[in-house]
Amino acid sequence: MHLCYIDEAGNGQTLDPARPDAPPVLVVGGFTVPRAQIKSLTWAFLEAKKQYRPQLRNAEQLSEVIQHEIKGSDVRKNLRAGNHGWQRAAMQFVASLLDILEAHEARVLARVWVKEVGLAFDESGVYPASVAALNESFQAQLAYEHSRGMMVLDSRTKVKNAPNVHCVTTRKYRTGGDMLRGVIESPVFGHSDTHTLLQLADLTVSLLLFPIACHAYLSDLTWNVHCDDAYQPLREHFGERLRKLQFRYQDPLGKWRGGIVVSDRRTRQSSSLMFGTPKVTPGSAAAIPGQPGTPFPERHDAV
Template identity: 65%
Template sequence: MYLCYIDEAGNGQTLDPARPDAPPVLVVGGFTIHDSHIKQLTWDFLNIKKTYRPQLRRSLHLSEVIHTEIKGSDVRKDVRVGNRDQRRAAMLLVDSILGLLQRYHARLLARVWVKQEGLAFNETGVYSTSVGSLTETFQAQLLDCHSRGVMVLDSRTKSKNAPNVHCVTTRKYRAGATSSRASSSRRSSGTATPTHCSSSRTSSSPPCCFPIACHAYLSDVTWNVHCDDAYRPLREEFGERLKKLQFRYQDPVGKWRGGIVVSDRRTARPPSLMFGPGRPVPPAVVIPAQQTDGDGLPSGV
């Protein structure tokens, strides 16, 4: 059986100069892993935590190590404005987590939403749309592996959780599928591992996605604290590894789907920018604010 852990990085705040700390992107995503690897992955991750937070090595109780949270905002800050040792430790943390996912054959899947300045962002609609899309990708992986699975959505609030579970259930039965189910979960020793496998946030969203997306698609937004060139090393060093960790599949008409999908309604730049600078691209041209559909999402989403 496979498990799929889903969480988010970012929120629905409007991207506006009046809020220089507002997240310029929202990442909804996570990773899948066979249940036979969960126990060892968890132990290995606890050792990574001890390396990043050496004081945990002196902990007398395992529960203290499990419950000590490495806040993603602190990791991002270390990358942006930390001294040399802090930046090195943050990079090593991301490198170790990616290595962990590779070692246990985990696969990444995510929806990355790039915000437009001054345009209201429908967090509820975008999150539900993302979960539905990720469910389809997970279902494709289960069919490919001839296996069953459980999708675990990190707990938000009751009012935010319900629509997403209903969304997954609706898609499941509309497609006649029976090989996966979804639930929401509080953080525990089992979900403690995925909840820290984040870019620069304590979530199961694919490692580095949040800061890499900020650097790839919003580097010209100089007034936002998250759009910092200090994130360039993350993109250069880990972008290609993210690409290789994706789970992608071809639909019945041969179109590639899944993996890390970017919806850039701001400049319409390609998803490939997530996986390293690559070839030079034309300067960003901000697209005028678009009309929204009945759900408050940009038309065509």
């Protein structure tokens, strides 16, 4: 069995020079992990939190360490405006998060939406569409692994939560048959202060994917606080590792899907910018426009 933990970074606020702090992108994503790895991954993540926040080493109760959340937005501030020591600590923290994801057979998946300046952004439609797409990717991985799984979303409000479930439920119970046979139930919701791995999903999205996307696709918007060259090292040092953490698969028409998918509404650039500018050889997966990643063969004996 596999679990999938999903969170988001950004919102539906319009990207406009009058609002320099408006998020330029919305990222909905996280990671999958085999059930057998969950306990070890949790302990490794708690240890990473202690390394970044040394005061947690003196906590008397385990609950103190679990409930103490390190927010990606705070770490990003250290990258942008912190001294050299803070910046180094932030980069080391990101590296440790990738280390534990790699060591525990995790796979990163996300939908990244790049906004257009001055145009309204329909978060209420984009978020459920992202969850639906991520469930399709999750289903493809479950089929490949001969596994079953469940998705855990970071809880928002009931009004916002409900559409994210309905979009999956209708696909599972439609008249034509279950499109998500490996996904044993519609997404459930958790709170990050009680579901530790939702904190890791938050950091994966808000500390890694969000700033990389801002730098890769919107670095020319110097008036926006999130489009900062301080994020360039994230892309340079961790882009290739992020690329390898994807699960990629081919659909019946031979198109590569899954992993980290970018919808660039400004300049229509490919998802490969998330991973730096890798060398491309003819016939490689990275040579397919907008479809980077480490491909996995598609299996048709789906669960």
